Amino acid sequence: MYSLNDQAPDDRGQVGIGTLIVFIAMVLVAAIAAGVLINTAGFLQSGAEATGQGASDATSNRIQVVSTTGTDLDNSTVGVVSLVVKAGPGASNIDLETTTVQWVGPNGSFYQLAENSTGGNPDGYFAVATVQDSDGSSPVLNDQEDRLKIQLELGEGDNETLIDGAEPFGSEIGEGESATIRITTASGSQTTEEILVPETISGTTAVRL
Structure with missing residues (x-):
């Protein structure tokens, strides 16, 4: 035990x-x-x-609008709106081919894509022209000195296209009328530009909007 x-x-x-x-x-x-x-x-x-x-x-990654001009002045209306744009301070490369443009005018709201964009169902296409681009990067804004021109052609149903690469949409904008242009980059940043057609544009070839 x-x-x-x-x-x-x-x-x-x-x-x-x-x-x-x-x-x-x-x-x-x-x-x-x-x-x-x-x-x-x-x-x-x-x-x-x-x-x-x-x-x-x-x-x-914002776009800044340097100037806005109206041309194709026929019957006291503006048929082409051109915006010279640049990259905002501190922005990285901005590709205009992946940028959308919304136009809100007297006759409705319309969306446009760049002329070489693929996919989507826009109301028209905007053209991109080079104003200043030392390294040939267009349609990409990759330098603070770059200046590119976004060209919008108004007047869907016109017999001819005035801007190579652009597709007309909506209606021309008349004397004293205003519109809003909203540019959205691929990163989602937006730039809004308000334009106003002068009360009298007859006798001129271009107007500042």
Whole structure:
């Protein structure tokens, strides 16, 4: 027969093994939890960086309008609207072929894509001409000195196209009438230009809008 003193060492050994098993289990659970937290933190960080970059692009990759001109002045109306544009300060490369233009005028709202764009179902196409482009990057604005011209031809149903590459849409805009032009880049930044036709344009070949 064993005495109480003979059983004590075995009892202490069993308690020690149980404690060790519980300790190892806790360590494993903590390690797994830490791994999950690290992965989640990494995912959230990546998502935040992507969101921040998208917001930064939408803010910085803006187009600035240098000037707006109306030509094809026939019957006291403007048939062609041309906008000379440049990249805004701090903007990266801006491709006009992936840019959309919305025209909101007296006769409705119309969307246009660049002449070489593919896909979509626009109301017309705008043409891009080079004003100043030292490295031949047109239709991409990749330098603060670049100046490109967006040309919109108004008057759907006209017998001839005045601007090579453009497709007419809507109606010509008359004396004293106004319109809004909204340019949206691929990054989502928008530039809005309000134009107003002078009260009298007869006898001129071009007007500043």
